[in-house]
Amino acid sequence: MFEVRTERPGDEAAVFTVQNAAFGQTDEARLVDAMRGSVEPAVSLVATRGDAIVGHVFVSPVTLDTEPGATDLGGLAPLGVVPDLQGRGAGGELVRAALEASQGVGFRAVFLLGSPVYYGRFGFEPAAPLGFHYQSEAFDEHFQQLELEPGALSGRAGFVRYCAAFGGGG
Numbered sequence: 348m349f350e351v352r353t354e355r356p357g358d359e360a361a362v363f364t365v366q367n368a369a370f371g372q373t374d375e376a377r378l379v380d381a382m383r384g385s386v387e388p389a390v391s392l393v394a395t396r397g398d399a400i401v402g403h404v405f406v407s408p409v410t411l412d413t414e415p416g417a418t419d420l421g422g423l424a425p426l427g428v429v430p431d432l433q434g435r436g437a438g439g440e441l442v443r444a445a446l447e448a449s450q451g452v453g454f455r456a457v458f459l460l461g462s463p464v465y466y467g468r469f470g471f472e473p474a475a476p477l478g479f480h481y482q483s484e485a486f487d488e489h490f491q492q493l494e495l496e497p498g499a500l501s502g503r504a505g506f507v508r509y510c511a512a513f514g515g516g517g
């Protein structure tokens with residue numbers, strides 16, 4: 348029902364519309380505009396149905412407070428599917444493709460903030476037991492990690508920092 352492909356020049360307005368509709372606010376759509384072309388490496392994929400873009404996901408580089416120079420860690424955000432087509436698998440296809448593409452650009456592990464019920468199906472697990480946190484321990488319940496390469500997070504720990512476009516949010 349859906350195709351997933353890399354975002355292309357000319358997709359920007361449709362991606363903005365999709366993220367705005369998915370979240371019911373422009374914050375995430377504007378975040379994508381701020382990150383696009385300004386962070387490297389990055390993954391930006393769209394889900395299409397016919398000619399229409401109906402979903403989008405972005406993966407940006409993150410660092411650790413203990414390793415400000417880390418270049419092998421990604422943060423998946425935002426992920427959005429237009430409300431009319433939610434629950435039909437587009438989100439799942441986007442996440443799976445984003446993880447594969449993340450590996451392709453050199454991310455060895457991916458973090459995200461989201462529902463453990465939703466992301467657990469892709470292999471994400473709580474990050475706090477491994478010693479990784481987002482901003483404060485108040486986020487531990489929703490902060491998750493997935494190693495794309497076994498052992499990528501071994502011997503590491505710290506607070507995960509997203510790129511400046513998140514403005515301390517994310």
Ligand SMILES: CC(C)(COP(=O)(O)OP(=O)(O)OC[C@H]1O[C@@H](n2cnc3c(N)ncnc32)[C@H](O)[C@@H]1OP(=O)(O)O)[C@@H](O)C(=O)NCCC(=O)NCCS
Pocket residue numbers: 369370426427428429432433434435436437438439440460461462464465
């Ligand atoms: C979250 C989102 C991207 C999922 O995309 P989707 O195409 O609807 O998801 P899929 O069709 O692949 O999967 C549907 C399943 O996810 C579940 N699901 C969707 N959103 C969920 C959420 N926020 N929490 C828990 N489960 C959720 C559905 O209940 C459904 O479960 P089932 O398979 O057991 O029936 C989409 O619902 C969305 O855009 N939501 C608004 C924006 C948002 O919250 N983004 C994620 C922020 S981390």
